[in-house]
Amino acid sequence: MPEIFNDMKTMIINGSPRREGNTARMCRAFAEGVRSRRSDASIEIVNLYDYDFKGCRSCFACKLKGAATYGKCAVRDAIAPVLEKALEADILVLASPVYLMDVTGVYKSFLERLLFPKASYEAGYRSLAANRMQVATIYTMNVPKEMAPERVLESSEYFIGHVLREPRRVCAYDTYQFDDYSRYEVEVFDESRKRVRRAEVFPLELEEARDLGRSMAVAAEA
Numbered sequence: 001m002p003e004i005f006n007d008m009k010t011m012i013i014n015g016s017p018r019r020e021g022n023t024a025r026m027c028r029a030f031a032e033g034v035r036s037r038r039s040d041a042s043i044e045i046v047n048l049y050d051y052d053f054k055g056c057r058s059c060f061a062c063k064l065k066g067a068a069t070y071g072k073c074a075v076r077d078a079i080a081p082v083l084e085k086a087l088e089a090d091i092l093v094l095a096s097p098v099y100l101m102d103v104t105g106v107y108k109s110f111l112e113r114l115l116f117p118k119a120s121y122e123a124g125y126r127s128l129a130a131n132r133m134q135v136a137t138i139y140t141m142n143v144p145k146e147m148a149p150e151r152v153l154e155s156s157e158y159f160i161g162h163v164l165r166e167p168r169r170v171c172a173y174d175t176y177q178f179d180d181y182s183r184y185e186v187e188v189f190d191e192s193r194k195r196v197r198r199a200e201v202f203p204l205e206l207e208e209a210r211d212l213g214r215s216m217a218v219a220a221e222a
């Protein structure tokens, strides 16, 4: 029997502008988890803010009868190759900080471009995605868990689930926002409590992201 290995293509999409921020650290922890299971995994972390692109332009080329662009985003810009790679991944991670009780605008633009072309208007809104990869979502936010914008996050995950696969989620709550709180006008958050949380709880949340990466690598082998 031949042993067949794929290299477990893992695409991690970071919708935060901060390359060293909380979301980036959660993304890296997820990647470490995948690696701990599959040292041969090919892992790419894409920082969306590095790309010059916009959301869906409503051209409907992806819905045009008989067209070569049916089911595909026809806009050929900087993000187009990333969309193609993301749809071919074995594991896809979609990560965003919470901005104004929602995902970031750039992350939302990416989801429009990724998901809408594959969400057909055929009977039953059939998904045109050929590949149902493992999907994870990562969110980080300043608020504690009980104040997370649950319904907003669920609604974007609804489309991810419809088109690709229902995602598994990991979050970091009550995050530490600034390098040095003393330099900023901040009266509403208790910096010392935040500091303790960063030291004691954030590492556990990173561990959860690692565990999810590992368990998705196991699931992707099946």
Ligand SMILES: Cc1cc2nc3c(=O)[nH]c(=O)nc-3n(C[C@H](O)[C@H](O)[C@H](O)COP(=O)(O)O)c2cc1C
Residues within 6 Å of the ligand: 016, 017, 018, 020, 021, 022, 023, 024, 097, 098, 099, 100, 101, 102, 140, 141, 142, 143, 175, 176, 177
């Ligand atoms: C423009 C902006 C809006 C934000 N809005 C929220 C919010 O509505 N709720 C929340 O919990 N955190 C909010 N935050 C805080 C970030 O979600 C939080 O600090 C997050 O961990 C930052 O991730 P990053 O380090 O990857 O950039 C906001 C931050 C910014 C810059």
